[in-house]
Amino acid sequence: MTNILTFREAKWPGTYKLVVACLVCSLSSQAQYAGQASDKQKISIKAPIKAYSFNLQDVRITKGPFKENMDREGQWLLSLPVERLMHSFRVNAGMNTPKTGSLTKMPKPLGGWEGLDMELRGHSIGHILSGLSLQYASTGNEAFRKKGDSLVAALGDVQKVLNQEGYLSAYPQQYIDRNIAATSVWAPWYTLHKLFAGLTDMYTYAGNQQALDIETRMASWAAKKLSPLSPEQLQKMLRNEFGGMNDAFFNLYAVTANPDHLKLAQLFYHKAALEPLENGKDNLNKLHANTVIPKLVGEARDYELTGNEKAKTAATFFWNTVIRDHTYAHGGNSDKEHFFEPGKISEHLTGNTSETCNTYNMLKLTRHLFTWSADEKYADYYEQALYNHILGQQDPVSGMVCYFTPMKPGAYRLYSTPDQSFWCCVGSGFESHSKYGESIYYHDDKGIYVNLFIPSEVNWADKGVKITQETNYPEEETTRLTIQTKETVRMPIYLRYPAWATAGATINVNGKALKIAQQPGSYIIIDRTWKDGDRVEIKYPMSLRLVATPDNPKVAAIAYGPVLLAGEMGKENMKGTAPFHDPEDPYQYYGYDYAIPASVSHTINTQGKKITDWLKPVAGKPLTFETTNTTEGKVVEMEPYYKVHRQRYVVYWDLN
Template sequence: MATMDIQSLPQALPNLHLSRRDMLRAAGFGLGAMGLGEMFAAPQTAAVSDKIADRFVPAPYAGQRIEGLLGDRMRVNLEGRLLHLDEVRVLKGFQQRPGEQDWIGEHAGKFLHAAANTWLYSGDERLKALMDLVATSLIAAQLPDGYLGTYPDEKRWTSWDVWVHKYDLLGLVSYHQATGNAPALDASRKIGDLLCRTFGTGPGQRDIIAAGTHVGMAATSVLEAMVNLYRFAGDHKYLDFCEYLVRSWSQPNGPKIIESLSATKSVFRTANAKAYEMMSNLVGLAELYRATGNPVYLQTVQTAWQDIATHHLYLSGTASSAEHFTDDGVLPAEESSSVGEGCATVTWLQLTWQLLRLTGEPQYAEQLEHTVYNALLGAQDPRNGDICYFTPLNGKKSPTPGINCCVSSEPRGISMIPQLAWGQRENGVAIVLYAPGHVSVDTRNGTIGIESRTNYPADGNVVLTVHPSKPARFPLSLRVPAWTAKYSATVGGQQYKGIPGQFLTIDREWKAGDEVHIDVDLTPRVVAGGSSYPWGVAIERGPQLLALEQSVNPAVKDLQASGPRTAEVKLADADPKQLKWRGSQAYKLDGVEAGKPRELVLVPFADAITYRVWMLKA
């Protein structure tokens, strides 16, 4: 895989703030107004229970470990990105209003969400100190009436002001949930109370739709954050406010999300088709379904998901060109097409994760793997954690360390990987992502430990060792990828065959040390270019999309004139070291360039730098 030497990373990266932070920590700044008891409090549980119980319950962050490709990329996310937050700049707009631009306030909350997840998983003390510093400073900037934005008084609730409060809430509630920090929940309540007072249909109240861009969707996407606040604060007025947000969509000036999706079944024909904002509202609607059980909410989310998955998804598992959904099957993939905003990738991942949790159905699990291995990791520079705003399928990646929406969103998506990988399903264990590592899953049959040994996705062999706290009968659900031609799992001398796109459920009596040997066929597949690339083909291997990478094909003069020589393809392993390639996977393909035979080398899209996914078909 595209690995890196973590030890050498600090020297390779500019803007290290660690020594200053270490001084702050030494001075006890991180503790601030909080007592030690709060600092070390256990993760918080919800104050109210949901109406709908999840059918897939992610394994807790603590106590699990993911190594291999996914583990390396999470480490890069921590070391290269999260620990390098420019906290002075992301906090300044709150401390000296107005901020330098309209949405500068979103970054503090986005960081807190990614950092809370990553700290729960890693226990990294440097990250904890930085997270405490950001949370404490953010809370200190809150005005007495609860306002925690970056706008001067006369500009309040214009442009992206509600949006910024959404990210304050998401960040502070995540931080509270992870650490038990009480001031973070108090500050969140004050924000929620201010929003409840300010917006509504009562006398003197403002219209939420008029308070945000993109047909009001930027403002109403505070829905997800308000459901979270309701869940942890327990005050019913927050839930009432969520129902107001959903009703506001139907106003004459609103985005009509429910009516439009019900009538057209099309995200492209709904509101202004802005991908990130619309999917953010749908993530909120999924949360509201969990809290209320209103079936219309789930149906709406599923309708949108199905339309995106069928008509609007790039082969890399992201959506949007120039930040908007395009018409059915129109998927321009060049650098000039502004492909797959990073924020849209992460919100698509969150939407899909919501549906996996709510339904336990395998098509959502399948999509999570696809988006993680391609669009999500493809937008991260594996050397230093820099992030691409857009990630073309043909062209050059342009990762940056700066401050923009996607540089703050992508680390949130990467921080979610342990929540996507495995969990409880039907009172047993479900494996969604195959990766080396271990996990403990709580079920009604006791705690079940799973140890996983594999080089996946480089090869398709996985050995799971099952460690139930006591011998017990329970189902082990193994996701069988939709793309595999052959999948088998062998345990206790018995072989089980998987059906592609389904869970293979092995329901038996398990005892400590039982081993499951899994064999997933990774035979490469050729994908047709569709209406946008009718002359093109792409090649996938296992969960990974491959790319014709310029730097490992120095003899190729014209990538665009190159492709496989035959309609069916075979790949042979190439040696990345010999190719001086930064990744750990590379494959030789019998190809052509401008009609002449030429050996081509493909690498995973997630590792590629200058490349083409769409090659000339044979």
Template sequence: MKRTCIIIICLLRIFTTHGQSQKLNSFPLSAVRILNGPFLEAQQTDMKYMLELDPDRLLAPYLREAGIEPQKPTYGNWENTGLDGHTAGHYLSALSNMYAATGDQQILDRLNYMLDWLEKCQHKSGDGYIGGVPGGKAMWKEIAAGKINAGSFSLNDKWVPLYNIHKPFAGLIDAYQLTGSQKAKEILQKYAAWAYQLTAGLTDAQIQEMLRSEHGGMNEVFADVSAITGDSRYLALARKFSHHVILEPLLQKKDVLTGMHANTQIPKVIGFMRVAELSNDKSWEDAAGFFWETVVKNRTVSIGGNSVSEHFNPSEDFSSMMESREGPETCNSYNMLKLTRHLFLAHPAASYIDYYERTLYNHILSSQSPTGGFVYFTPMRPGHYKVYSKPQEGFWCCVGSGLENHGKYGELIYAHNEKDLFVNLFMASKLEWKEKKMSLVQQTTFPEQDHTSLSLKLAKSETFTIHFRYPGWLAKNEMTVKVNGKKQLVEVDSASYISLNRKWKSGDVIDIHLPMHTQAEFLPDGSDYVSFVHGPIVLAASMGTADLAGLKANGDRMAHIANGPLLSVEDAPLMIADRNSIAKGITDENLPMTFKAANMIYQQEYKGLELVPFYKLNETRYMVYWPFTNPENLPALLNARKEKAAAAFALDAITVDKVSTGEQQPESDHGFKGENTWEGVFKDRHFRTGTGWFSYILKNPESKASGIRLTYFGKESDRNFEIYANDVLLETVKLEGNRGDHFYDVTYALPDDRKQLEIVIKLVARPGSSIAAIYELRLLK
């Protein structure tokens, strides 16, 4: 079957088996142990990192807000700039995962310490509330009274407080479900009762207004609370906390995701699926399935990640993906894997696991340095690099989800129904199926070698079926299966699994051969960039370690972005080949998972580059996607690339700081404030406008700024507003709509005194008018 994107192979299988296959159960993390290999190494690295964190500093915001003197000062970075306490919620989940996955007593002791203090905070609060939101108690009282002022990343002038409290909610659920902690359950029940009471007097419309602000998976946690307590009121609350702006289009099978903040939406959809599971709501389940399909099929790159600068780029235009420093966000893949797990267990199909495997190996595994530290953005821009956190300084959202990621590798290697076993992933591991008094050990060095071996130990011989995933990256009739050395006749079913039904006995050994091939994968928009995948493993090339500015991030607000010099697209390796035969140019170097493309690479200096698994490339610049062209188009391409690169570099060279207006994280990073202002998307570009005012704080570290540049749209008219820099009026602007059907830039000179290290830019609407839609703001030198 001809295909351009392996990760979406066999999507139709989902629908041919939908409603026909029996639902599965996952094994508890405690039933699976990861054995030697890259995943065990990553798990151990994660455990070391989480034990380096100081629980008293993570807990400090909770104690402060409860009126208890903190034991130690709070951490910095996101932990003292408004999102105080979010990491502690992730930490509860991470500790719970890691204890279940390893049984390590240090981890359990740390978890119990956290829970003891949260219990004290809850008792002191007196109403069930726990949280680190600065001034949260007063804000929640406003909410309860119906005083709601919501923006995409603020609620009543607080930085996404619902998103913030979602983390301890989820952490308590994990602590109870993964470790059996009754204390966690008791704290959770009181916390949920507080939330229920908080919203009891709000109308559905008021709750929907509140949900304009990023709120994580609050609908999911209320559904979980309902399942844990048996109280149907929380399932009803989960429905109320399901955001209709995203739900309604999905129910109608409409993709309106372009321009949306990506990771705001994914947790909502997990919640839709969780509500569907508990209420048997097929329409909501189908909405979640449609979301998964369109994100995986139309909005995902080869490593399994999605989004640019945290937002869904146009599905028909991935140019920003190739140009931006801010590629796929780790949190997005963390949440997409959660959604995939729910969908697979409801409707078992190998296509879900194909995506799961692809993302696990290539995005999640690569998002942690072998020496410790988590990645926020994984740039796809040719020749760029990733930035890693440090334990005492980086507290981004992707540090929180990163702490969780590497402790739960065992959650979907295997699954089961009442009688049968499903083997989904080829990963060295040991399974204990206590109910059947059976254990299984899977020994493999996959993907270094293309086979795996599974040995069984049973209390007594028993007849049942073992189902093995037939991966989408295998050609037809390529998988071979032997039991005790004897080749088996197998068939692939409609869900792309093969089944062995027999009377199994202790000591039986199953050997599986999984021949891998190198495939070319193009971007979903069909543009002239290509990545290469061997089996499920994305191949990439190291481009060296020059100019890795900020590789290990400090505590600065925007240190998670790789702000070192960009490699010019003109200077990036270029492949010359025909699209239909480009994969044939990848040659095997007779070393495990090592390849070259010397015959296709245009520049002589790059012909020696080696392609290896992307997850092995750390603390280096890299190539995942390669620009390519055929020989006939080469001269025109080189000329166009030169002109575009020159313009981009000229602008980058004079840019001191910039704000991507209307985008959540860039605005938050620049101290956004405003009244009567709102954001939107036009022609796939974000903007901010309003009838009041808004402001940003821009950095001017070398005191060289001389002007600010604003980007407008040419046809916008009847706009009259003022621009201030540090309270000095720079310009009164009137737009007449006479600049054509395109975006354009205007630069305004700053006052002569440029010594300020920070410059506050404020835009104020004139009486009776409004501020123009501002698409970008740059501070220039």
């Protein structure tokens, strides 16, 4: 998220300076897009689809680190009092703010980016609505639905009291007027996008009709506000970050079939950002990354609902460009929230790399693209970013989350606080850690894709089939599938064969080995008649590999199978430990001094030898390796990056 207080230089070519802020789009309505069949969607899909996502309610994660993260995030969501979450909304409407406790104290306002002096206030409640509805869909726990219902009811009260033709926010409508007038303001449409998306999710996942009613009234206000504007005025307005407003209105259109909602989505088409991408031009250098990414999520939705081929071209070209030229080994992108010169990864190993919201949105875009083609490369990236960036965003001790994931050798993660941060990446984290079940399985008309190896169950009611997946992956190389069905069923199972699995694969069906003709980077297809109790055992042997930067082969990260490794560098001179926060400076993460000791080693003497010659497994410690080949001769232990918390680390190494 761009620092409004210190960064005012980002601009589109040929435009005046504008304050830009971050994006944290909530694709919300995962159940509304082409990747998921939904009885709530009224508009038919115009794009050809090869794979459909299961509804989130049909997948249950049963154990493991993803389940643990999801549970911690759920506890955080439930711990935030409605009175505090609604305080800024009620203040904006001039309403009485309910007393708490002894009825003599006003509710304590939330801090950080939700403070009453922050122009972005109100963005978190949209993410929280999405997080609650996603948790409800993922677990069936009624506490999440009830909490979401109470927030929706409170928002309905505020909208009624405001009485501004449907307008609803925690800040005055003048912020939108300032945006339209092209004067300095911190991303009011971005903030509204979160609210639109959260309300759609509450309707989609939790069946809350009032949420849809509130949202349609908000859309009516937006139509009246924007319809009088000239094309030139709209394009000036869109220079400021607007999150995924195009995506939000496309999703609303899918639910309501109201052509006014389609028109609203199309009004948020930003020519300066999107036309170059439609023409195959990489215009990303120096652009604020998470301002751009959600626009492409909206473009993907446009293609699905209208068949707009230009939108498909832009989304596909953008994804390929970002993955090839702008992505670090853990799946994240950007330095100080901005794209840089293509491929120059080795020059941007700083303490401000890889805003987590960027990866949250890249995964949304990836889901769309996978459904169009069922290409394994999209599932490979999804696994890379999910395990190595998103999973590691959350501190397993406190449950708090990171904004950046520093690639600077010797840096360490900085964490949020329960109620005094509310950065954009806190908001997207409420969603990311609540919807892990969304991309484990997909299906076509015939069979099931198994894309991720996470302990879980999927229920395909239309086929009368339930599949249980048991594994300790990635700490083990084997995953086991058990088929449950009342009647025999003929169906293919498409097993993802990861591109990293160059050592081959072993597949057994009911104990009998299966001959494998496919190559890594594809799908192994088992097409047979299944009966209740059939078992499939899949083994993908893992091996060590270097992940060199595109611009310098002598600078590389190290991976083992799907897992990125980080060298553990201890806690010497760490100025902040989790949960980290400076209440006097909510933007401390920019230019933060990690005070890296000179003793931190990030050079390895490979002497031209194979990686297995200088990096050895540690007995009894899964996914842990050790080397003494540092220039200082120090013993360095490496373990999965997602596990390295509350200490310094090295991800990228200089190789001699």
